[in-house]
Amino acid sequence: MAPLTILGVGPGDPDxxxxxxLKALRQARTVAYPVAEPGGEGMAARIxxxxxxxxxxxxxxxxxxxxxxxxxxxxxxxxARQLLQAVAEHPPVALLCEGDVSLYASASYVALQxxxxxxxxxxVRMIPGVTAMAAAAAASHWPLVLQRQQLLVAPAPDTSxxxxxxxxxxxxxxxxxVGQRWTWLREALKQRGLxxxxxxxxxxxxxxxRLVPAAELPPGVCSYFSLVLVRQxxxxxxxxxxxxxxxxx
Numbered sequence: 001m002a003p004l005t006i007l008g009v010g011p012g013d014p015d016x017x018x019x020x021x022l023k024a025l026r027q028a029r030t031v032a033y034p035v036a037e038p039g040g041e042g043m044a045a046r047i048x049x050x051x052x053x054x055x056x057x058x059x060x061x062x063x064x065x066x067x068x069x070x071x072x073x074x075x076x077x078x079x080a081r082q083l084l085q086a087v088a089e090h091p092p093v094a095l096l097c098e099g100d101v102s103l104y105a106s107a108s109y110v111a112l113q114x115x116x117x118x119x120x121x122x123x124v125r126m127i128p129g130v131t132a133m134a135a136a137a138a139a140s141h142w143p144l145v146l147q148r149q150q151l152l153v154a155p156a157p158d159t160s161x162x163x164x165x166x167x168x169x170x171x172x173x174x175x176x177x178v179g180q181r182w183t184w185l186r187e188a189l190k191q192r193g194l195x196x197x198x199x200x201x202x203x204x205x206x207x208x209x210r211l212v213p214a215a216e217l218p219p220g221v222c223s224y225f226s227l228v229l230v231r232q233x234x235x236x237x238x239x240x241x242x243x244x245x246x247x248x249x
Contacts, residue, residue: 001027003091003122004083004114006107008100008129009047012205016130017051024127025051028094030086032059034079034106044096047205057090059083063106072109080113087122100129103153104176133174133227136201140211145172147235156181156228160188167192173230183219185228194230202226 005024010016017025025031031052033045042060045052052058061079064071086093097107114124133153137144145151152170156178157163163185166173178185182200189195198214202223214228 001092002125003087004093004095005125005127006095006097006101006111007127008097008105009044010130010205011099011132011135012043012047012203012209013135014047014050016135016205017048018127018129021127021129022051024092024125025094025096026053028056028092030057030059030090030093031096032061032083032086032093033096034063034098035060036063036065038062042096044098047098048096057086059086059093061095061110063110076109076113077117079110080117083110083114084118084122097129100131101126102128103131104155132176132201132204132225133229136199136204136211136227137229139204139209140199140201142199142229144174144229147237149235156185160184163188167194167230167232171232173232174227175230176227177224178222178226178228179224180221182217182222182226182228186214186217186219189214189228189230194232197232198228198230200226200228 001024007021007024009021025048033042035042059082061082063075063079066072083093083095095107097105099105101107111124111126133144149172150170151172151174152166153174154166156175157166158181186195189198195215200212200214200217200222202210203225
């Protein structure tokens with residue numbers, strides 16, 4: 001095992017942790033995880049809780065939920081220093097990441113910070129995790145993309161013009177962190193004839209998960225941990241009903 005492994009634990013359901021991630025987690029002497037506030041539990045730690053062992057050392061890393069440059073950079077440097085110390089004193093170390101390690105992940109910034117601070121000989125392994133959009137699509141039998149369709153992943157836009165710019169780039173759109181934007185986004189999708197071709201997913205994988213056709217969700221504020229999948233069109237070649245003209249016998 002690498003001295004430091006950054007692993008995705010999936011969007012909420014502990015059973016969605018991959019076999020590779022579970023093996024790395026079980027081998028770790030130190031388990032690090034992000035927390036939004038000092039003393040907080042952390043969502044990644046909650047997901048992995050059934051697989052943690054009593055003898056493992058826990059290392060919460062304070063990574064505040066802000067986009068301001070100065071506090072973010074301080075937090076990333078502090079987290080990187082704490083991880084390097086843990087690697088020196090209590091290896092191997094596993095850093096938990098909710099969802100996937102490379103998709104809107106705080107762990108991605110920490111990994112980039114480590115590249116700037118660490119000895120080049122430090123081996124860091126990154127294990128991907130299940131994304132919320134993939135888990136939501138699978139649970140809803142909502143295929144993300146088919147054949148040569150394009151999928152665009154983006155944060156939820158703030159304006160109708162920004163939404164149109166995203167829709168112009170791909171047949172299928174996955175927008176994350178919808179939250180309070182749902183009120184205007186719902187109306188915008190309705191005006192464009194896309195409301196009945198969209199799915200809303202909130203807190204995917206958690207006990208209070210909600211997966212609902214967008215047309216059935218009234219205007220209001222969604223959870224911060226929500227996403228909307230929008231399909232503008234289906235590909236031309238699809239399975240047919242047995243009675244359709246030209247269907248294979």
